[in-house]
Amino acid sequence: MSRQMTNSDILDSKAENYVFNESAITRSSQVSWKIDENGCIVNSSQLQQSPLYEEAYKRSLEDPEEFWGEVGQLVDWFKPWTKVLDNSNEPFTKWFVGGELNACYNAVDRHVEAGNGEKTAIIYDSPQSSTIRKISYNELLQKTSLLAGALADMGVGKGDKVIIYMPLIPETIITILAVTRLGAIHSVVFGGFAANELANRIDHAEPKVIVIASCGLEPHKIIKYTSMLNDALELISVKEPECIIYQRSNVWTCPLRPNQYDWEKILKTAKPHPCVPVEANDPLYILYTSGTTDSPKGILRPIGGHLATLCWSMKTIYGMNKNSVWWAASDMGWVVGHSYICYGPLVYGATSVMYEGKPDRTPDSSQYFRIIDEHKVNALFCVPTVLRVLKHADPDCTLGKKYSMKSLQTIFVAGEYCDYETKLWAESIFNVPVINHWWQSETGHPVTALCLGYGVDCCLPKFSTGRPVPGYKVEIFRKDGSKAAIGELGRIVIKLPLPPGCLSTLYLADERFKEVYFSTYPGYYDTMDAGFIDEHGYVYVTSRDDDIINVAGHRLSTIALEDIILAHPDIADAAVVGVPDLTKGEVPLCLYIKRQDTTTTDELIGEELILNIRQLIGPIASFRLVGAVKNLPRTRSGKIMRRSIAKLARSELVKIPSTIEDRSVFHDIKAVLQKLGFAYQAPDPE
Numbered sequence: 001m002s003r004q005m006t007n008s009d010i011l012d013s014k015a016e017n018y019v020f021n022e023s024a025i026t027r028s029s030q031v032s033w034k035i036d037e038n039g040c041i042v043n044s045s046q047l048q049q050s051p052l053y054e055e056a057y058k059r060s061l062e063d064p065e066e067f068w069g070e071v072g073q074l075v076d077w078f079k080p081w082t083k084v085l086d087n088s089n090e091p092f093t094k095w096f097v098g099g100e101l102n103a104c105y106n107a108v109d110r111h112v113e114a115g116n117g118e119k120t121a122i123i124y125d126s127p128q129s130s131t132i133r134k135i136s137y138n139e140l141l142q143k144t145s146l147l148a149g150a151l152a153d154m155g156v157g158k159g160d161k162v163i164i165y166m167p168l169i170p171e172t173i174i175t176i177l178a179v180t181r182l183g184a185i186h187s188v189v190f191g192g193f194a195a196n197e198l199a200n201r202i203d204h205a206e207p208k209v210i211v212i213a214s215c216g217l218e219p220h221k222i223i224k225y226t227s228m229l230n231d232a233l234e235l236i237s238v239k240e241p242e243c244i245i246y247q248r249s250n251v252w253t254c255p256l257r258p259n260q261y262d263w264e265k266i267l268k269t270a271k272p273h274p275c276v277p278v279e280a281n282d283p284l285y286i287l288y289t290s291g292t293t294d295s296p297k298g299i300l301r302p303i304g305g306h307l308a309t310l311c312w313s314m315k316t317i318y319g320m321n322k323n324s325v326w327w328a329a330s331d332m333g334w335v336v337g338h339s340y341i342c343y344g345p346l347v348y349g350a351t352s353v354m355y356e357g358k359p360d361r362t363p364d365s366s367q368y369f370r371i372i373d374e375h376k377v378n379a380l381f382c383v384p385t386v387l388r389v390l391k392h393a394d395p396d397c398t399l400g401k402k403y404s405m406k407s408l409q410t411i412f413v414a415g416e417y418c419d420y421e422t423k424l425w426a427e428s429i430f431n432v433p434v435i436n437h438w439w440q441s442e443t444g445h446p447v448t449a450l451c452l453g454y455g456v457d458c459c460l461p462k463f464s465t466g467r468p469v470p471g472y473k474v475e476i477f478r479k480d481g482s483k484a485a486i487g488e489l490g491r492i493v494i495k496l497p498l499p500p501g502c503l504s505t506l507y508l509a510d511e512r513f514k515e516v517y518f519s520t521y522p523g524y525y526d527t528m529d530a531g532f533i534d535e536h537g538y539v540y541v542t543s544r545d546d547d548i549i550n551v552a553g554h555r556l557s558t559i560a561l562e563d564i565i566l567a568h569p570d571i572a573d574a575a576v577v578g579v580p581d582l583t584k585g586e587v588p589l590c591l592y593i594k595r596q597d598t599t600t601t602d603e604l605i606g607e608e609l610i611l612n613i614r615q616l617i618g619p620i621a622s623f624r625l626v627g628a629v630k631n632l633p634r635t636r637s638g639k640i641m642r643r644s645i646a647k648l649a650r651s652e653l654v655k656i657p658s659t660i661e662d663r664s665v666f667h668d669i670k671a672v673l674q675k676l677g678f679a680y681q682a683p684d685p686e
Contacts, residue, residue, distance in 0.1 A: 307502025
C-alpha cells in the first residue's frame with residue numbers, strides 16, 4: 001500500500017521534453033504573503049508585471065551604453081571613462097574604457113569621507129571560537145591602508161598577484177581590500193584545498209606574496225593552513241613567495257619559517273598607503289573554478305564593471321538599502337564570497353555578516369535563527385542545502401523558535417537546485433519568501449532573478465529562477481544551434497555582449513577562453529546549463545547540461561526527479577545521477593537520506609518513490625534504482641558531489657577532493673550500490 005503524495009502536478013510530459021507545470025506558482029510579497037492549502041496555485045499570466053523592470057530591461061538591450069553609463073555613476077572614479085562600451089573585439093568586451101578607479105576606495109574610503117565611518121561594515125560571528133566582532137568603516141580603512149603599506153614594503157605593486165589562503169574571518173576581507181588598494185590582483189584560495197591544489201595555484205598565478213591565516217575551523221577540528229602551505233611550498237616550481245601569517249591566537253598559532261612574517265608585527269611598523277588608480281578593464285582578481293588539473297582555469301574579473309554592477313545589484317536585484325544588514329552564507333573562496341560578502345555590500349555601503357560555522361553543528365541548528373535575531377539581518381543569501389540541512393536537523397524548528405525573525409525580509413537561494421518542499425518548509429519557518437535566482441562564477445552577479453528594486457512582486461512561477469536581469473539576453477538553443485521552442489528543454493545561452501562585470505578572459509588563456517565559452521554557439525556565451533523559457537519569459541534552469549540523463553532517447557532532468565523524491569514525507573535529502581544500462585543507455589540512480597524521526601522502512605519508501613516517479617513522469621524514466629544512505633558526499637560549502645557518485649556507480653576511480661566534508665560516506669555508498677545489484681566491484685575512492 002502506497003501513500004498519496006501531497007506535492008502533485010509537478011511535471012507535464014510533452015514528447016521527450018519534460019516541462020514544469022505552469023499552474024504551480026508560489027505567490028508572496030515582502031509585506032504580507034501566504035501559501036494556500038494547494039501551494040497557492042495561480043496562473044503565471046496573473047503574475048504582476050513591473051513597468052520599471054520592463055523598461056529597464058528593454059533599454060539595457062537596445063541602448064546598453066546609456067543604461068550602463070548610468071549604472072557606472074554609482075561608483076566613484078578618479079578619471080572618467082572615454083567610452084562606455086568597446087565591443088570591437090568580441091568576446092573580449094570592454095566597459096567604461098579609459099576610466100580609472102580603485103576597489104578599496106569604493107568599498108571603504110568613500111564611505112568614511114561621506115561621514116559614515118562609524119557605521120558597521122562587517123559583523124563577524126564565530127560560535128566555534130566564541131567570537132563576535134563589529135568592524136566599522138573607520139577601522140576597515142585603518143587596517144586595509146596599513147596592510148597595503150606592509151605589502152608595498154614587500155614589493156607588491158600595481159598588477160602584481162597576491163594569493164590569499166584564509167577562512168571566514170574579517171582579516172580575509174581586510175587582505176582583499178589591501179591588495180586592491182595597491183592596484184594589485186588577489187586570488188583567494190578556498191581554505192579546504194590541500195597542498196597539491198594550493199601548489200598548482202601558486203605555480204599558475206606566481207604571486208609575489210601569500211597571505212595566510214594560521215588555521216581554519218571545522219566542527220571539533222582545527223584545519224592547520226600553515227601546514228598545508230608549507231607542504232605546498234615544497235611542491236612548487238616557481239620562486240617561493242614571501243608569506244604574511246595572521247596568527248589566530250585564540251585558536252592555534254604556528255611557528256614561522258624563513259620568508260614568513262607575523263601579521264601583527266608588520267602592521268605595527270607599516271605606514272598607511274593611499275589608493276592606486278587602475279583602468280576599468282584591468283583585472284581585479286583571479287578566481288580558479290576547478291580543482292587539480294594540468295591547466296588551472298582562472299576567471300579574470302575586470303574591476304570597473306564588476307564594482308558598478310554589484311553596487312547596482314544590491315538594491316535593484318536584492319531590494320536592499322544603505323541601512324540594510326545583509327548576510328551571504330558562503331566562503332570567501334567562492335564567487336559568492338567575493339561578490340556578496342565583500343564587494344557588493346561594502347561598495348554599496350551596507351553591513352555585511354560573516355558567519356564562521358555550520359548550519360547545524362556549531363553547536364546546533366539554532367545558529368542561523370540566532371544570527372538573524374541578534375544582528376537584525378534583513379536578507380539571507382544561501383545555498384538550498386543550508387535549508388535542507390536545517391529541515392533535516394530540526395524539522396519543527398524546536399530550537400529556532402525562541403528567536404525572532406521580525407527583521408528578516410527575504411531569503412535568496414542560488415548555486416544549486418532548491419526543491420519545492422524545502423522552499424515551502426523554509427517559507428513557513430522563517431515567514432518570508434524564499435526567492436530562487438541563477439548565476440555563475442563566470443558572470444559574477446545574477447543572470448536571472450526577481451529584480452525587487454524595480455517593484456517586482458516577490459512572486460515566481462514554481463521552479464523558475466526568474467526573468468533575465470537587465471543586460472542579459474537569455475535564449476535556449478538545441479544541440480544543432482537552432483533556437484528551441486517555448487517550453488522546450490535545451491542549452492541556455494546568452495547573446496553577446498555580456499553586461500559589465502562578467503569575466504573578461506581566463507588568466508593566461510585567451511584562446512581557451514574563446515574555445516570553452518564561445519565556440520559552440522558563435523555570438524553567444526555558452527552557460528553549459530540546461531533549461532527552458534516559458535511564454536512569459538521566465539527561465540527554468542533544470543541542471544548542468546551534462547547532468548541530463550538520456551534514457552533510451554528521452555532526456556530527463558535530474559532536478560525534475562529530485563523534486564518528486566524530496567517531496568516524500570520521509571526523505572530529508574537526496575541526489576539523482578545517471579548510471580549505465582545495457583538496454584536504455586542510462587537510467588537514474590537515487591540515493592536518499594531518511595528523516596531522523598521516520599519509522600517507514602527503506603523497502604516501503606523505495607516502492608513509493610518508484611510509483612510516484614512512474615505516475616508523475618511515466619514509465620519511460622525507468623526509475624528503479626533507489627537506496628537509502630547514511631549521508632551524501634558534500635563539499636564544505638554544502639554542495640552534493642553528484643559527479644563523484646556517478647563515477648563510483650560506473651566503477652571509475654573517484655578522486656576525493658580536499659574540500660569534502662566526510663570521506664567515509666563513499667564506503668557506505670559503495671555498499672548500497674552493491675545491494676542494488678551492480679554486478680561489478682567499484683574501486684575504493686582514492
